[in-house]
Amino acid sequence: MTTTALLSSSLVFQPIKPCKPFLPRNHRIPRPRFPLCSAEPTHLMKGGDGGRRSPVDGGRRSPRRGPHGTSRRSAVKKSFAQEQVVFTTPVARDPVVAIIGGGVAGLVCALTLEERGIRSTVFDTGIHGLGGRMATRIIDSRTFIFDHAAQFFTVSDLRFQKLVDRWLEKGLVREWKGLLVELEAGGRASPVPYSASRYVGTKGMRSLMDSIISQSNMANIVRPCWISKLEPFNGTWRLAEREKPHGQFDAVVIAHNGKCANRLLSSSGLPQLTKQMKTLELSSIWALLAAFEDPLPISQNRDFEGAFVKGVDSLSWMGNNTSKLFPLQSDLPQCWTFFSTAAYGKRNKVPQENIPNATAEKVKDDILEGVESALGLSKGSLQKPFYTRVQLWGAALPTNSPEIPCIFDPNGRAGICGDWLLGSSVEAAALSGMSLAHHVSTLLIYCFLVQVQVYL
Numbered sequence: 001m002t003t004t005a006l007l008s009s010s011l012v013f014q015p016i017k018p019c020k021p022f023l024p025r026n027h028r029i030p031r032p033r034f035p036l037c038s039a040e041p042t043h044l045m046k047g048g049d050g051g052r053r054s055p056v057d058g059g060r061r062s063p064r065r066g067p068h069g070t071s072r073r074s075a076v077k078k079s080f081a082q083e084q085v086v087f088t089t090p091v092a093r094d095p096v097v098a099i100i101g102g103g104v105a106g107l108v109c110a111l112t113l114e115e116r117g118i119r120s121t122v123f124d125t126g127i128h129g130l131g132g133r134m135a136t137r138i139i140d141s142r143t144f145i146f147d148h149a150a151q152f153f154t155v156s157d158l159r160f161q162k163l164v165d166r167w168l169e170k171g172l173v174r175e176w177k178g179l180l181v182e183l184e185a186g187g188r189a190s191p192v193p194y195s196a197s198r199y200v201g202t203k204g205m206r207s208l209m210d211s212i213i214s215q216s217n218m219a220n221i222v223r224p225c226w227i228s229k230l231e232p233f234n235g236t237w238r239l240a241e242r243e244k245p246h247g248q249f250d251a252v253v254i255a256h257n258g259k260c261a262n263r264l265l266s267s268s269g270l271p272q273l274t275k276q277m278k279t280l281e282l283s284s285i286w287a288l289l290a291a292f293e294d295p296l297p298i299s300q301n302r303d304f305e306g307a308f309v310k311g312v313d314s315l316s317w318m319g320n321n322t323s324k325l326f327p328l329q330s331d332l333p334q335c336w337t338f339f340s341t342a343a344y345g346k347r348n349k350v351p352q353e354n355i356p357n358a359t360a361e362k363v364k365d366d367i368l369e370g371v372e373s374a375l376g377l378s379k380g381s382l383q384k385p386f387y388t389r390v391q392l393w394g395a396a397l398p399t400n401s402p403e404i405p406c407i408f409d410p411n412g413r414a415g416i417c418g419d420w421l422l423g424s425s426v427e428a429a430a431l432s433g434m435s436l437a438h439h440v441s442t443l444l445i446y447c448f449l450v451q452v453q454v455y456l
């Protein structure tokens with residue numbers, strides 16, 4: 001980008017501005033059909049804050065610059081418990097961005113920053129790998145695998161298509177053409193037309209996420225790590241995990257949502273971002289992973305690989321990981337992922353880190369009963385799975401969305417990305433990460449060029 005283009009960018013003068021340049025006005029990702037669609041979106045955004053000028057304008061220092069390289073403004077609404085932080089310090093020649101969250105949004109953000117020559121460090125809580133809700137559980141053998149959140153994804157946007165094409169070339173994803181049906185309680189199945197390509201990670205969703213970042217020279221990964229403190233310090237963002245410091249950064253990206261993000265933002269000096277994040281509502285979904293010695297009796301239901309279930313309270317989706325990931329091997333145990341409905345998830349919600357055994361047992365029984373009911377089998381006739389695991393996705397899917405690609409606060413050199421900003425899918429998360437990376441990199445490059453001009 002030329003200096004003139006950067007200087008004429010309106011972006012840096014308007015904090016908390018929807019990322020208009022990146023998606024055409026009124027752009028909407030068509031809502032594809034996934035296991036667990038969120039509710040219809042409602043508009044949340046209340047607009048920006050009136051187009052304040054950026055303190056980096058003209059390289060002048062703010063007269064109210066504080067001891068930590070920031071100035072505090074009182075122009076914040078009463079309802080905000082914290083004041084807006086405003087960075088006035090010069091940007092480093094080789095800036096580094098902290099990305100908190102290593103799901104699709106955070107990783108695509110890191111890769112897009114890399115394309116623009118900007119380094120990042122991605123922090124993620126994942127013990128077994130990256131990916132967040134692109135989660136895969138691998139049990140003691142390479143064919144005993146469950147995708148236990150995202151099951152497949154579709155593409156409607158050219159920019160995401162380009163990325164997916166690169167993953168296809170590298171063999172990280174492939175098209176999944178298995179039969180999908182809509183299954184009514186009692187066993188009546190009708191095929192879902194194959195209207196858009198569906199993609200799956202060749203070795204599961206999580207290995208896709210681990211692989212896309214593994215070749216990166218400019219994105220550093222820190223995991224497992226739960227960032228619990230985010231504070232402005234000497235004109236940078238200082239991050240810590242409990243009392244353990246994790247470095248200082250020129251800009252920060254919040255690439256996760258839910259209670260954790262609310263807590264992290266609540267004392268960060270980013271009231272606008274905090275306010276937007278707090279409007280998000282999320283559903284809860286139970287997942288049951290179950291492995292069976294023999295195929296389930298579904299041939300009368302058209303031998304499907306995945307089914308959207310209707311009319312069963314404890315079951316909304318059933319997907320056969322074995323036929324999806326190992327289509328050529330017919331002698332393997334069958335690994336199925338079952339999801340409850342959101343209504344069932346809400347009624348049976350417990351703390352997800354500490355699920356009581358009795359609840360896990362009840363949820364397992366309810367979901368397996370749901371499978372019997374969906375397949376039209378008599379109660380108790382389904383073969384017993386030899387492996388089960390129950391998991392609650394306490395913050396599963398957004399039920400409302402502002403339908404903007406990202407939220408960016410140039411004063412605070414901070415932004416939020418994630419699926420919820422555009423919808424509730426892998427594609428939404430990837431586009432959001434890309435969009436925020438463009439804004440962050442444009443600001444950092446702009447600030448740097450302004451500084452250089454001032455010195456010339």
Ligand SMILES: Cc1cc2nc3c(=O)[nH]c(=O)nc-3n(C[C@H](O)[C@H](O)[C@H](O)COP(=O)(O)OP(=O)(O)OC[C@H]3O[C@@H](n4cnc5c(N)ncnc54)[C@H](O)[C@@H]3O)c2cc1C
Nearest residue numbers: 101103104105125132133149150151227256418419425426
């Ligand atoms: C049950 C289920 C089924 C789904 N099925 C599909 C599907 O079939 N197709 C589809 O397209 N989409 C599906 N989705 C949605 C899809 O998985 C998400 O839209 C997408 O993965 C979200 O990516 P993200 O990067 O926005 O967030 P996440 O994947 O949630 O990533 C956020 C990451 O940040 C980490 N994190 C949080 N707090 C901190 C902290 N303080 N410090 C460090 N790290 C932190 C989290 O651990 C997580 O790894 C499904 C979701 C669920 C729950």
